[in-house]
Amino acid sequence: MIEKATHVPIIVSDQDRALQFYTEVLGFEKRQDYQQQGRPRYLTVSPKGEEIEFIVVKAEYVVDPRASPLADSGGNHWVFRTNDCRKDFETLRARGVKFKDPAPIESPYGITAYFTDSDGNHLSLLQPAQKTTWKGEA
Amino acid sequence: MIERLTHAPLVVSDQEDALKFYTDVLGFEKRADYQRPGKPRWLTIGLKGQDLEFILVQGEFKIESHLGPEAGTGGIHFAFTTDDCQGDYEKLKARGVNFRVGAYTKPVKQSWGTSVTFKDPDGNQFALVQPNIVGKVYTAVSRLKR
Numbered sequence: 625m626i627e628k629a630t631h632v633p634i635i636v637s638d639q640d641r642a643l644q645f646y647t648e649v650l651g652f653e654k655r656q657d658y659q660q661q662g663r664p665r666y667l668t669v670s671p672k673g674e675e676i677e678f679i680v681v682k683a684e685y686v687v688d689p690r691a692s693p694l695a696d697s698g699g700n701h702w703v704f705r706t707n708d709c710r711k712d713f714e715t716l717r718a719r720g721v722k723f724k725d726p727a728p729i730e731s732p733y734g735i736t737a738y739f740t741d742s743d744g745n746h747l748s749l750l751q752p753a754q755k756t757t758w759k760g761e762a
Numbered sequence: 763m764i765e766r767l768t769h770a771p772l773v774v775s776d777q778e779d780a781l782k783f784y785t786d787v788l789g790f791e792k793r794a795d796y797q798r799p800g801k802p803r804w805l806t807i808g809l810k811g812q813d814l815e816f817i818l819v820q821g822e823f824k825i826e827s828h829l830g831p832e833a834g835t836g837g838i839h840f841a842f843t844t845d846d847c848q849g850d851y852e853k854l855k856a857r858g859v860n861f862r863v864g865a866y867t868k869p870v871k872q873s874w875g876t877s878v879t880f881k882d883p884d885g886n887q888f889a890l891v892q893p894n895i896v897g898k899v900y901t902a903v904s905r906l907k908r
Contacts, residue, residue, distance in 0.1 A: 626789060626850060626890065628812040631841035632770045635825065650764060653908065664837065671764045672908075676814060678767075681838045687824035689773040698802050700819040703769035712764065750768065 631668065633679045634702070636743045639667050642680050645742040649719045652678075671704065693740040694724055701738070701746035709735040709751035767814060769806065772840075773821045774884045777805050780818045783883055787857045790816075809842070839879070839887040847876040847892035854880065863887060874900060 636642035646652045646669040655677050656668040668677040691698050706712050709728045717723060721739050728737040734752040741747055774780035784790040790807040793815050797803045806815040825838065844850050847869050851861065861867050863879040870877060874897035878890050893901065 625845055626809060627843045627845060628809055629770075629814055629816075629840060629842050630891070631839070631889075632767075633838045633840060635838065652764075655904075671766065674766055676767050679839070679841075683838060684826040685823060686826050687822050689819070689821035689823040698819065698821070699804060699817050700771045700773060700821060701769075701817075702767065702771065704764045705766045705768045706764050708763065749764065 629676055631677050631679050633681050634741075634745055635681050635683045635685065636741075636745075637682065637684060638742075639665060639680055639682050641742050643667060643669065646678070646680070649716065649721060690744055690746060693722070693744050693746075697738070697746035697748075701748055703748050703750050706749045706751050709737055709749050712749055713737045769815050769817050771817045771819050772882075772886055773819050773823045774882070774886075775820070775822060777803055777818050777820050779883060781805060781807070784816075784818070787854065787859060837887070839889050841889045841891055844890050844892050847878055847890055850890055851878045 634642075643654065643657075647654055650671075652669040652671050654667075655670050656666055659665040664682065667680040669680060670677045690700055713723065713728050716739070724738040728735050728749075732753065734750050736751070737749045739747055739749075772780070781792065784807045785792055789810075791810055792806075793808045794804060794806040796805075802820060805818045807818060808815045851869050855861060859880050860883075861878060861880045863881060866879055868878060875891060875893040877892070880888050880890070882888070891897075
């Protein structure tokens with residue numbers, strides 16, 4: 625039986641620049657970083673305490689499914705849960721992250737903030753509402 | 763503080779076909795299916811017992827040198843654990859899943875366990891990993907080191 629997801633890929637054009645963004649800006653941990661001969665560099669990062677690792681893969685889109693950085697992601701985004709969206713918003717903005725909106729947004733499902741990584745991958749922070757029967761978009 | 767990854771995107775050319783594949787063939791659960799006026803359909807799936815949801819995003823993608831799991835580490839793929847790699851392979855193959863990824867077509871024994879690679883109908887690539895005792899100890903030790 626397929627039990628759980630352990631790794632998800634995120635595509636970047638420059639692994640070092642992405643590593644810097646994910647560790648120094650977002651505060652993730654570097655988990656794996658090695659290269660077998662003749663193979664691509666295997667680089668993974670993840671938030672502290674999270675089992676699932678991001679494989680930071682160097683590649684280029686020929687047909688790019690991502691919306692432009694300031695546009696709505698159309699659902700093509702990664703969502704991270706936070707315990708304090710407003711505080712993270714300020715911390716990350718001070719580190720140079722460009723958010724789409726001037727402040728976090730209140731929604732029925734919680735407080736959320738949208739931004740992009742160093743390659744234009746769409747990310748979002750979500751501090752879920754305490755009590756919600758919301759079953760729609762997160 | 764960023765605590766968890768809760769949603770990851772999967773780009774597919776047809777949400778309905780993808781939903782069928784991920785639920786009927788792979789055995790995922792449908793989690794959310796909602797459409798606000800003027801917005802794309804918000805459709806998510808997840809594995810029983812795991813919070814993480816995959817957002818099935820309607821779109822098109824093509825990647826230069828689409829390295830799959832056959833590139834060994836470093837290829838572009840999602841990875842899942844399983845308790846029975848060979849059993850899943852046989853079951854999913856009977857349901858028509860494409861296990862031809864690079865030079866590989868069936869489960870391969872590694873020092874750390876058994877793995878097999880497959881593709882969804884849109885070319886997203888996956889590794890299904892059954893760690894043996896070596897793989898399990900390695901994962902446990904790396905977790906302790908953190």
